[in-house]
């Protein structure tokens with residue numbers, strides 16, 4: 667039987683609808699939730715992600731600001747901009763679009779973002795809170811995957827989840843979220859990476875297989891256990907002369923073949939990517955609510 671499609675577009679839309687009354691309530695209190703996105707250079711993929719984030723804010727009636735900087739901007743100038751945003755009461759969420767040019771130290775930049783405005787959840791403070799299972803801004807992509815599974819009634823408890831990829835923005839926080847001693851988590855987690863030996867023998871044991879590699883259609887049907895849940899995080903541009911833009915987007919999973927083996931699967935596009943944006947909006951609204959709470963209490 668062909669796998670059930672986990673429709674990130676539809677679930678993301680539901681989440682966005684649920685945010686509307688929360689935003690209305692903030693506006694009543696005189697708080698206009700605002701997200702500032704900083705982008706360095708003009709990498710086409712990054713530009714397209716930033717555009718989607720701005721559009722999502724627009725759809726929700728949130729304030730959004732895109733700060734476009736030259737790829738050659740100095741670390742010092744970037745830090746000055748972040749410092750200003752950190753203390754600006756109109757800005758509730760700050761996001762620096764990754765990856766950064768080589769001359770910029772990513773760790774220093776992420777560490778500079780006020781943790782209360784770190785809606786990407788990449789600052790060491792939020793990462794540490796996540797590791798400890800405490801309340802925090804959770805990284806949007808892995809958190810979107812948790813939410814997508816929850817809304818489709820997929821409970822990771824006691825399941826073997828295998829993640830391919832150990833990046834700080836996807837693989838590692840994904841492992842943290844799945845292994846938490848919390849409702850909706852409690853999975854047994856294995857993380858694979860480029861040094862993993864005999865990977866198919868591991869992925870074949872996964873009840874939940876999450877691919878975050880950045881390699882087009884890397885996961886083949888013979889790497890997947892029958893009836894596994896397969897989550898495809900990858901977004902890869904592959905040349906396609908028949909496509910209007912000259913390329914098409916594919917995931918890290920060989921979708922057509924794997925959907926015949928899996929019980930559920932996310933498509934690319936229309937899967938995890940949509941959830942990422944929705945969770946970013948959720949974090950931004952949460953940041954504005956936290957601000958409103960502190961403002962009222964003061």
Ligand SMILES: NC(=O)c1ccc[n+]([C@@H]2O[C@H](COP(=O)([O-])OP(=O)(O)OC[C@H]3O[C@@H](n4cnc5c(N)ncnc54)[C@H](OP(=O)(O)O)[C@@H]3O)[C@@H](O)[C@H]2O)c1
Pocket residue numbers: 807830831832833834835836837858859860861862878879880881899900901902938939940942
């Ligand atoms: N849908 C979304 O919203 C969203 C969000 C973020 C990222 N993405 C996409 O997700 C993918 C991964 O992103 P990322 O930022 O996590 O990438 P990344 O930082 O490049 O990390 C890739 C990971 O995959 C591992 N890997 C690479 N080749 C491998 C191989 N042949 N066998 C096993 N493991 C391998 C790497 O191992 P090592 O650590 O050993 O190098 C690394 O841990 C990309 O396609 C990206 O565009 C999508």
